[in-house]
Amino acid sequence: MTETLVGTAAAAGPARPLVQVENLGRVFDVSPPWLNRVIERLPQRLLRAVAGVNFTIDRCETFALVGESGSGKSTVAKMVVGLIPPTTGQVIIDGVSMTNPAHDGQRRALRRRIQMVFQDPYASLNPRWRAFDIIAEPIRAFSLADSRQEIAARVGELLTLVGLDPADGAKYPHEFSGGQRQRIAIARALASEPEFIVCDEPTSALDVSVQAQILNLMRDLQDRLGLTYLFISHNLAVVRHMANRIGVMYLGRLVEVAPSRDLFRAPRHPYTRMLLDAVPDLEMTGRQRKAVEGEIPNPIDPPAGCAFHPRCPFANDRCRAERPEPVAAGAGEVACHAVAEGRI
Amino acid sequence: MTEPVLSVRNLKVEFPTRRGRLTAIDDISFDLMPGEVLGVVGESGAGKSITGTAIIGLIEPPGRIAGGEILLKGRRIDNLPPDAMRKIRGKRIGMVFQDPLTSLNPLYRIGDQLIETVQTHTDLSAAAARNRALALLTEVGIPAPASRIDNYPHQFSGGMRQRVVLALALAAEPELVIADEPTTALDVSVQAQIIALIKRLCRQHGAAVMLITHDMGVIAETADRVAVMYAGRIVEIGPVRDVVKQPHHPYTKGLMGSIPTIATESDRLLQIPGSMPRLTAIPKGCAFHPRCPARFAPCDQVRPELAGRDRSQVACWLYHDVPAPAELQP
Numbered sequence: 001m002t003e004t005l006v007g008t009a010a011a012a013g014p015a016r017p018l019v020q021v022e023n024l025g026r027v028f029d030v031s032p033p034w035l036n037r038v039i040e041r042l043p044q045r046l047l048r049a050v051a052g053v054n055f056t057i058d059r060c061e062t063f064a065l066v067g068e069s070g071s072g073k074s075t076v077a078k079m080v081v082g083l084i085p086p087t088t089g090q091v092i093i094d095g096v097s098m099t100n101p102a103h104d105g106q107r108r109a110l111r112r113r114i115q116m117v118f119q120d121p122y123a124s125l126n127p128r129w130r131a132f133d134i135i136a137e138p139i140r141a142f143s144l145a146d147s148r149q150e151i152a153a154r155v156g157e158l159l160t161l162v163g164l165d166p167a168d169g170a171k172y173p174h175e176f177s178g179g180q181r182q183r184i185a186i187a188r189a190l191a192s193e194p195e196f197i198v199c200d201e202p203t204s205a206l207d208v209s210v211q212a213q214i215l216n217l218m219r220d221l222q223d224r225l226g227l228t229y230l231f232i233s234h235n236l237a238v239v240r241h242m243a244n245r246i247g248v249m250y251l252g253r254l255v256e257v258a259p260s261r262d263l264f265r266a267p268r269h270p271y272t273r274m275l276l277d278a279v280p281d282l283e284m285t286g287r288q289r290k291a292v293e294g295e296i297p298n299p300i301d302p303p304a305g306c307a308f309h310p311r312c313p314f315a316n317d318r319c320r321a322e323r324p325e326p327v328a329a330g331a332g333e334v335a336c337h338a339v340a341e342g343r344i
Numbered sequence: 345m346t347e348p349v350l351s352v353r354n355l356k357v358e359f360p361t362r363r364g365r366l367t368a369i370d371d372i373s374f375d376l377m378p379g380e381v382l383g384v385v386g387e388s389g390a391g392k393s394i395t396g397t398a399i400i401g402l403i404e405p406p407g408r409i410a411g412g413e414i415l416l417k418g419r420r421i422d423n424l425p426p427d428a429m430r431k432i433r434g435k436r437i438g439m440v441f442q443d444p445l446t447s448l449n450p451l452y453r454i455g456d457q458l459i460e461t462v463q464t465h466t467d468l469s470a471a472a473a474r475n476r477a478l479a480l481l482t483e484v485g486i487p488a489p490a491s492r493i494d495n496y497p498h499q500f501s502g503g504m505r506q507r508v509v510l511a512l513a514l515a516a517e518p519e520l521v522i523a524d525e526p527t528t529a530l531d532v533s534v535q536a537q538i539i540a541l542i543k544r545l546c547r548q549h550g551a552a553v554m555l556i557t558h559d560m561g562v563i564a565e566t567a568d569r570v571a572v573m574y575a576g577r578i579v580e581i582g583p584v585r586d587v588v589k590q591p592h593h594p595y596t597k598g599l600m601g602s603i604p605t606i607a608t609e610s611d612r613l614l615q616i617p618g619s620m621p622r623l624t625a626i627p628k629g630c631a632f633h634p635r636c637p638a639r640f641a642p643c644d645q646v647r648p649e650l651a652g653r654d655r656s657q658v659a660c661w662l663y664h665d666v667p668a669p670a671e672l673q674p
Contacts, residue, residue, distance in 0.1 A: 068532065177619045207558065208387065209387060212601075212603075212615045213617075234531070234532065237603070240605075240609065264609075275533065276606065280561030280562050282588055295501050295534055
């Protein structure tokens with residue numbers, strides 16, 4: 001099944017999306033230690049962080065995943081770049097499966113083309129390395145330049161590209177501000193000349209004026225270098241600004257996928273509506289925000305049926321018993337009985 | 345004319361460091377009226393949290409209040425001895441901090457923490473204090489408080505913990521609540537609940553609120569007035585609608601333009617070049633001038649003071665009489 005899918009996809013040519021995520025799932029074992037389990041007769045406890053996630057990302061597109069903490073969006077990001085292996089399903093990038101052993105050889109070449117930018121630029125840069133070495137490391141690792149001069153020229157180019165001075169390469173991370181550090185992290189990600197960058201909350205640790213600089217920079221770089229982004233964020237306003245298409249996650253599942261414009265104009269899933277209502281917006285000065293009842297449930301023990309039903313104003317008996325599958329709605333997909341039945 | 349709950353006059357806070365004296369807050373003044381919600385916004389390092397800490401008298405030595413005064417209902421509190429100040433904290437000034445897990449003691453049941461607070465500040469009996477604690481938990485929206493009162497903080501979710509912290513802050517019916525980033529650690533859906541709760545409770549209890557946050561959206565929704573801070577100074581203060589919709593100071597304009605919103609689709613965000621100066625190296629004149637698109641002659645020479653424009657006040661030479669050229673050094 002997998003083989004044929006990859007085969008046909010490869011034959012399909014330029015229309016094939018760059019990234020295909022198929023039925024992706026990840027289970028974490030959060031059981032107490034083995035000895036406690038034996039002595040106290042505790043059962044094994046499994047946390048289903050991600051389940052049944054499907055989406056594709058086209059070339060030069062920005063696909064965003066939004067959700068609250070614990071919705072599994074960062075776990076998806078880590079599986080897409082291959083930092084953690086999926087329990088079920090697979091990620092196919094440009095026709096190469098990230099897990100299929102038959103693709104081991106091609107995967108090595110693929111690694112150069114995938115990079116990641118992390119949330120906290122204070123933690124993602126080695127404090128004992130100069131900015132120059134941080135950025136030069138991928139160039140050396142993938143043998144993209146031969147001589148010292150070539151590497152130095154390339155690092156200088158990258159620093160200029162992200163709006164820093166080539167002379168800044170001699171400094172250590174602590175000499176930079178948060179925004180400048182995130183620029184270095186982006187320069188490092190660009191050093192291997194990737195096509196696809198996974199950005200996990202790249203601006204959450206930054207102040208708003210610096211966030212604006214970084215978001216503008218990321219969009220400029222996308223236009224200049226033809227990058228494809230998977231953009232993870234909890235901030236809907238940032239996502240609206242960056243993404244072409246958006247996937248909304250709740251308790252490890254995608255509840256709605258839609259083009260950015262449609263999602264903000266006419267959200268379909270009750271959770272998406274709730275999220276949009278909950279965003280404080282500058283335009284609404286004086287307007288009461290709709291208070292939402294309840295919080296995201298514990299993923300170790302998710303509710304039966306639709307995971308959102310305890311908080312959903314439209315839930316009925318079917319929602320409590322049967323999990324909704326994604327169905328096409330407009331230009332996107334929604335997993336909701338109420339939407340499928342036309343109740344809302 | 346009603347008396348302000350809190351008056352801050354020319355407050356200055358300094359931290360001596362090995363590399364020289366660092367002025368975290370430089371000469372700020374504002375009033376807070378009863379029942380009013382004053383939002384304090386700014387980016388990291390602007391001095392907004394230090395302002396809150398200075399008011400409750402918890403600046404860590406060697407930091408110190410180097411000048412100015414803080415008045416609570418007309419009486420100075422910045423020079424009180426630690427004992428007297430401790431009696432004011434919790435009783436007359438309630439506090440809510442960012443991370444509810446660190447403001448609750450993990451080793452005590454939340455009921456015991458509430459009862460202790462109630463008994464410290466009132467002369468209720470143990471049984472009456474417990475009833476008061478239950479009433480507070482009901483008020484902040486903890487479901488089935490009778491069964492949760494003997495739980496430990498780790499048994500609550502983040503949003504529920506912040507509700508407990510709010511109950512603690514309101515336990516002694518304070519006149520002033522200082523909330524420092526109360527919703528920053530929470531998810532957006534829970535954030536909306538907590539904001540609505542803070543607003544409702546303070547209105548019911550008639551407490552004034554100083555809401556410190558970096559999130560302009562939260563301020564726009566909650567505050568009556570807003571003070572915008574930059575590099576240890578207030579650059580603009582006024583009714584929230586005026587500041588949000590028609591900002592005057594170039595920094596406020598830049599700040600508002602740099603916030604992506606869900607209401608509008610824009611290609612590029614407005615971008616303020618550079619970043620806030622280090623507090624040890626604040627530029628001469630207006631601290632914002634190196635990043636300011638509208639700077640002119642006096643900006644790098646003379647520091648502008650806050651001055652009135654109707655209900656709002658701005659510290660910017662664009663709106664004031666420019667000092668005579670003789671005062672400016674070439």
